[in-house]
Amino acid sequence: MKFGTRLWSLGVFIFLAGLISTTTGCRSKQEPSPSGLDKTPDTPVPGGMAVVALSSEPDVLNPLIRRSAVAGRVLAEILDTLTEVDEGLNNVPRIADSWELSSDRLTILYHLRPWRWQDGTALTAQDVVATFNLYKSEIIASPSRGFYRDVESARVVGENSVEYHFSRPLPDPVSRTSHQILPAAILAKLDPNQVDVWELNRSPVSSGPFRFVSWDYSRALTLERNELYSGTPALLDRVVFRIIEEPATRLFALEAGEVDFVGDIAPHEAQRIRENPDLEVMTTDGRKYYHLLWNCRNPVFEDALTRRALGMAIDRSRMIQTLLGGLAEPAVSPVARVAWNHADGMVPDPYDPNQTSSLLAEAGWKDIDGDGVLERGGYRLEFEILTKQSDPVRREGVVILRENLNRVGAQVNIKILEGAAGWELVRGGKFDAYFGAIIPNLFGDPSSTIHSDAYDQYNNGFYSNSKVDSLLEAAKGELDNEVALPLWVELQTLLQEDPPAAYLFCPQRLDGVSKRIREVRPHVLSPINNLAEWWISPEDRKYLTKRH
Numbered sequence: 001m002k003f004g005t006r007l008w009s010l011g012v013f014i015f016l017a018g019l020i021s022t023t024t025g026c027r028s029k030q031e032p033s034p035s036g037l038d039k040t041p042d043t044p045v046p047g048g049m050a051v052v053a054l055s056s057e058p059d060v061l062n063p064l065i066r067r068s069a070v071a072g073r074v075l076a077e078i079l080d081t082l083t084e085v086d087e088g089l090n091n092v093p094r095i096a097d098s099w100e101l102s103s104d105r106l107t108i109l110y111h112l113r114p115w116r117w118q119d120g121t122a123l124t125a126q127d128v129v130a131t132f133n134l135y136k137s138e139i140i141a142s143p144s145r146g147f148y149r150d151v152e153s154a155r156v157v158g159e160n161s162v163e164y165h166f167s168r169p170l171p172d173p174v175s176r177t178s179h180q181i182l183p184a185a186i187l188a189k190l191d192p193n194q195v196d197v198w199e200l201n202r203s204p205v206s207s208g209p210f211r212f213v214s215w216d217y218s219r220a221l222t223l224e225r226n227e228l229y230s231g232t233p234a235l236l237d238r239v240v241f242r243i244i245e246e247p248a249t250r251l252f253a254l255e256a257g258e259v260d261f262v263g264d265i266a267p268h269e270a271q272r273i274r275e276n277p278d279l280e281v282m283t284t285d286g287r288k289y290y291h292l293l294w295n296c297r298n299p300v301f302e303d304a305l306t307r308r309a310l311g312m313a314i315d316r317s318r319m320i321q322t323l324l325g326g327l328a329e330p331a332v333s334p335v336a337r338v339a340w341n342h343a344d345g346m347v348p349d350p351y352d353p354n355q356t357s358s359l360l361a362e363a364g365w366k367d368i369d370g371d372g373v374l375e376r377g378g379y380r381l382e383f384e385i386l387t388k389q390s391d392p393v394r395r396e397g398v399v400i401l402r403e404n405l406n407r408v409g410a411q412v413n414i415k416i417l418e419g420a421a422g423w424e425l426v427r428g429g430k431f432d433a434y435f436g437a438i439i440p441n442l443f444g445d446p447s448s449t450i451h452s453d454a455y456d457q458y459n460n461g462f463y464s465n466s467k468v469d470s471l472l473e474a475a476k477g478e479l480d481n482e483v484a485l486p487l488w489v490e491l492q493t494l495l496q497e498d499p500p501a502a503y504l505f506c507p508q509r510l511d512g513v514s515k516r517i518r519e520v521r522p523h524v525l526s527p528i529n530n531l532a533e534w535w536i537s538p539e540d541r542k543y544l545t546k547r548h
Contacts, residue, residue, distance in 0.1 A: 045235075045536075045538060046233070046237070048236055048238075048536035049238040049536075050260045052242070052259065052528060053241075053242050053253060053254070053262045054070050056068065056245055057217070057243050058071035061078070061200075061202060061203075063179070063180040063182070064131075065141075073526050075180060075204070077209060077210045078212055079182075082094060082099075082110050082162075083096055083178055084178075087525070087530075089338075089442060091174040095112055095115050095123065096110040096111065096113070097113045098111050104169065105170065105173065105479070106165065107165050108163070108164050108166075108173045109163045110128075110161060111160070112128070114230065117207055118228055121185075123230075127181050128162045128181055129154045130184035130188070131182045132151075132179060133154070134192065135148055135179055136151075137192055139195075141456055145457065146447055147176070147447070148179075150476070151166055151176055152165045168477055169479055170477070171476075171477075182200065186200065186205065207230075209229050209231065210223035210226055210239060211224060220241060220243060222239070223241075225238070234531070235533065236534055238543075239531065245390040247391075251273075254273070257514070260514040260516065261511065264509065266393075267326075270510050273512045277515075278514060280513050280515055281511070281512055282510070284522045284527075286506060286524070287336040287337065287440060288506065289437065290435070290437045291435075291438065292434070293433060293460060293461045293500070294307050294499075295431055295462065296461050296462045296464070298432055301433075303363055305362060307499050308349065308498075308499055309359035309360045309363065310405060310408075310410070310502065312349050312351065312359070313407065314405070314504065315400065319397055320505050323393050323397050323400075324507050330504070331348070331506050333495055333496070334446035335440065341475075341484070341485055341489075343493070364376045365381055365409065372409065380411060381409055381410045383410070383413070383433055384413040385398055385401060385432070385434070386416075386426065386431045386432075387416055387422070388416070389416050389417060389422075394436070422434075426460050429462065434461075438458070445472075450468060450472075450500050451468070451469055452466070452468075453469075459500075461500050471487055475491060509527060511527050516536055516537070518535050518536065519534055520534055
């Protein structure tokens with residue numbers, strides 16, 4: 001094992017050296033620090049390169065059409081927004097210097113700061129409006145389009161201000177007008193019908209603290225500090241995102257010093273990392289939840305009673321203990337646990353195979369031929385669970401799911417695929433049930449996963465319930481949180497009675513970090529939320545990053 005690990009580490013080292021050879025030189029830790037910096041400083045010193053492991057390939061680097069959380073994390077370092085959410089979960093200025101909400105709450109006016117793109121050209125109100133129009137475009141069909149349902153339009157006002165118009169007063173107008181921005185001059189030359197092949201998808205233009213350098217597909221994606229950034233400059237010269245899908249390989253890379261940050265490590269790996277004097281484990285509240293998504297177009301799952309019954313056959317406590325070492329909470333709804341409107345008093349349906357059997361019988365399922373598998377209306381209670389290979393929680397957890405469900409008269413088969421291949425099946429509705437994970441937004445709005453007009457967004461199970469739709473619209477339109485909260489609780493209660501998915505558990509985040517990287521603060525917003533503030537003492541730098 002050690003011999004194989006050393007060979008792998010050597011290969012990674014050679015890869016990294018080749019990756020940065022055109023702009024960097026490699027030196028060991030034993031090389032003397034630059035003059036005057038022989039002692040480890042207590043204050044940040046710009047320079048150096050960090051290597052961050054990614055668990056999967058970003059789908060695209062275009063905020064209009066990206067779907068993956070990995071792409072979202074990378075784009076957050078490249079593209080800025082008018083406002084941002086700080087670590088206290090408050091909306092604060094970014095590109096916008098200030099804003100004004102009209103007395104009728106039907107418009108909000110943003111005044112932009114002087115800001116620029118990576119080539120020095122000005123970022124203008126025209127850029128903001130042109131981008132927003134594409135978020136709303138039916139041709140682009142952005143997965144985020146539903147989030148802006150109540151924002152009717154945006155227009156340029158005066159010299160450099162933007163005014164958004166709402167179809168009704170909203171309780172969170174700043175959140176509802178938050179989006180990343182693309183250059184209008186480039187967008188004007190692109191055909192929206194060809195958005196899937198835009199050059200911007202793989203080579204974004206930066207307005208943020210880092211700028212795009214290169215994307216070596218399936219291997220690495222490289223960013224460097226944006227020297228013309230209008231905000232506070234990033235401290236690192238360069239960040240390399242290594243794409244390592246296999247969890248064990250990511251861990252080996254961290255231990256070998258080939259990467260500096262590995263997110264979402266398994267609890268049983270955490271102690272191993274803690275015992276390494278060069279590494280540490282950081283724990284944060286997570287907002288990701290795992291679920292078993294039902295394809296409601298499958299006749300087996302067409303009725304709420306069957307779906308709820310099958311959810312009661314799942315032993316969530318066993319999954320939490322076995323897969324996550326107890327470092328998780330049962331999930332009860334698609335609303336983030338950290339969101340203000342999460343139904344904190346709700347408890348998940350109990351693990352009760354006997355109740356499952358009773359409910360399935362009530363739903364018309366019987367073992368007619370005595371083979372142990374239930375039937376109804378000419379259909380067997382037989383289905384396939386699709387899941388992702390590179391996530392050990394899913395890879396191992398799907399076995400528990402199969403065991404639980406087989407016990408109550410279901411015939412469950414398993415299909416395990418890599419992320420991209422599996423996701424294509426889910427997006428195309430070519431699955432029975434999907435054991436997956438979702439990172440919900442912090443606004444407490446699950447519309448994109450459960451609203452009946454969100455099939456082209458993230459409602460991949462084709463769930464539809466008119467009462468759910470009505471409650472969503474009523475809750476989102478209520479300006480008083482105290483009045484809105486009972487509506488949100490009623491919604492989540494209804495989703496327990498008529499579930500789009502079996503909501504399983506919300507794990508804590510465990511991230512492995514090299515101690516050579518300073519000021520790393522994983523957050524519920526993102527594990528690399530403050531990447532621009534990371535820094536490396538000169539004596540701990542492995543790669544020179546002076547640009548030629």
